Structures are given as structure tokens and as C-alpha cells.
């Protein structure tokens with residue numbers, strides 16, 4: 001018998017771990033997953049010590065969610081997780097808690113579209129920002145003297161992959177901390193801490209929670225001092241998750257393995273179908289054996305994610321394709337149970353061709369999804 005009821009052994013599978021992640025010890029007449037705790041303050045006679053004092057510092061609903069995420073990020077290991085109001089809040093917490101004027105930081109030049117906004121802010125505060133592409137481990141060439149290396153793999157939206165172990169090792173030799181934006185992969189796709197990162201960071205708005213109905217982010221680290229810096233930043237800026245969002249997220253984690261497996265299988269089916277089309281160029285999916293990133297991805301990823309990207313001949317072609325889809329919503333974001341696609345160039349932030357499409361595979365039946373996409377492609381070519 002287990003020492004602790006309900007805690008899966010470290011060798012348990014992802015599904016077993018996901019359905020039980022972060023659950024409290026069973027208490028007679030209490031629910032399996034306690035509901036959200038709405039509290040700005042807690043009864044606190046006497047000395048103002050924790051765990052629960054004021055709602056900007058801690059909340060029991062966060063505690064359970066943070067434990068759950070930690071169990072997925074590093075099964076069986078003591079790690080600390082800090083949840084945030086959004087992915088950007090989590091990203092900012094790492095960068096702004098760790099960097100000070102005079103430090104150098106290495107960012108990807110093909111990462112999430114809000115990174116250039118962060119860059120501007122960091123430079124205003126006197127931080128030197130260097131960038132290099134994700135592909136080819138190009139960030140290695142600008143590591144010298146850096147305080148922190150920021151990795152995003154697979155990158156969004158280009159889906160390039162870098163070798164996290166290799167980059168983390170080189171960064172540590174150079175005296176830099178390493179953070180990985182793991183949004184696209186989720187901890188079931190890739191475990192950055194196992195690959196050598198100091199911070200695993202994610203927008204849980206996407207595949208982690210998977211229903212397109214909330215924004216959330218998290219940071220997980222092994223080193224309690226690093227976690228303390230990130231937690232202090234959350235308190236200072238107040239970028240805290242709402243209890244309802246935190247509870248919805250925890251509830252959603254139970255199906256993470258089911259969703260991830262289904263969505264990855266659908267993404268692969270779509271990538272295979274798209275690879276046979278003459279009007280499609282620049283097709284990328286790390287799970288496709290012919291993808292330039294497949295070899296490295298296979299060494300560090302356990303699932304290849306739900307996002308496929310490709311290029312149609314021009315803007316009009318891409319717009320006709322999106323307009324012809326019936327089962328795929330024209331919407332931004334990714335990772336949800338309902339498939340979405342968009343012409344990424346409409347935002348103006350990414351260096352992508354006008355016909356570039358980012359498609360996020362949902363949990364529909366693969367045959368239906370593939371048929372819908374092929375039909376829309378047929379209708380889009382005049």
C-alpha cells in the first residue's frame with residue numbers, strides 16, 4: 001500500500017498522475033477536489049503568519065493547483081510552483097525578478113509575439129537583450145557573460161526546436177540561468193527541469209487547461225530561492241490568478257493526458273494529409289518524421305504538441321481556406337479541445353509570410369478534421 005493515499009508512485013503513467021494530481025488527502029464527507037476558495041483575507045488572530053493571511057499572498061485553491069502542476073513537471077521530486085494570472089505574468093515574473101540593470105539576457109528572436117514588448121521594457125531598465133533564432137541552437141553563439149537564457153521550444157508559431165540539454169549545459173558553464181517557455185509542449189510533452197532548465201514556465205491558457213475559457217500561467221523550479229524570487233514578484237505586482245480560474249485549471253488537468261494524446265494524434269493526421277498537397281509549403285510539425293526538427297524533438301519530447309503550421313500561396317488563398325472551414329474556428333490561441341486556425345500575419349508581430357497558417361488540432365475525430373481541412377483547401381484554390 002502507498003504511504004500516502006492517492007499519491008501515484010513515481011513510475012505511474014501520465015494518465016494516472018494527471019487524474020490525481022494535487023488532490024488533498026481524502027476526508028470523509030469532503031469533495032475529491034475542494035471547490036474554489038473566494039477570500040480576500042482569512043481569519044487571522046494574533047501573529048500574522050501563514051499559510052493563509054491575505055489573498056494576494058496565498059490561497060488554498062492555488063496551493064492545490066500548484067501541487068498538481070509540480071507533480072506533472074517533476075514526478076516524485078520536491079519542486080515549487082507559482083501560478084499567475086496569465087502566461088505573460090509568469091514570463092515577466094522570471095525575467096524581472098532575476099535580471100537587473102547591467103545584466104545581459106538571451107531571448108529567442110522567433111518566440112512568442114509579446115516577447116519584443118518585454119524586450120523594450122527590459123532595455124528601458126538597463127538590461128542588455130540579445131536575440132538569436134531557436135533553430136540550430138543559434139542562441140549558443142550569444143551566451144557569453146549572459147545572466148539568463150530564455151528558450152522557447154517548439155517556438156510559436158514557427159515550430160522550430162532547439163536542443164534544451166545542450167543549451168542548458170552551455171548556459172550553466174557560462175554562469176547563466178535557464179528558463180524554458182514550455183507552453184506548446186505542456187509537461188506531458190516535455191519536462192524542462194529534467195532537461196536541465198532552472199525554470200519551467202508556461203501559459204496555461206493553452207493546452208495545459210485546454211478549453212479556451214481562462215487565462216493562467218505558472219513557473220516551476222527546483223531551487224527554493226529562485227521560486228521565492230518569483231513568488232515575491234507576484235506579490236509585488238499582484239499578478240495573481242483568480243480562485244475560479246485556478247479551480248477550473250485544476251479540474252481541467254485531470255483530462256490533460258486524454259486531451260494531449262488525442263490532439264497530438266489529430267495534429268499528426270493533419271500534418272500527414274497536408275504534406276500531400278501541392279499548394280502547401282513550409283509545413284512544420286515536430287512529430288512528422290520528415291520535419292527538420294523531428295530528430296531533436298524525439299530526443300527531448302514525449303508528445304509533439306497539437307500545433308501544425310504551413311504556408312498557403314498568398315493572403316487571399318489563406319483567407320478563403322479559413323473561411324471554408326466548418327469544424328475549425330478562425331481564432332487565435334491554441335491547445336483547446338476545439339480546433340482553431342488563423343492567418344498569423346494578420347497580427348503583424350511575427351516574421352511570417354502572408355499565407356502562413358497556424359492550426360491547432362482539437363479533440364474532434366481525426367477523419368472529420370482531416371476531411372474538413374482538405375475540403376476547405378479544395379475550395380480555396382481557385
Ligand SMILES: *Cc1c(COP(=O)(O)O)cnc(C)c1O
Nearest residue numbers: 086087088112156183203205216
Ligand atoms: C500564449 C503564449 C504566451 C502568453 O500567455 P498568456 O496566457 O496569453 O499571457 C507565452 N508564451 C507562449 C509560447 C504562448 O503561446
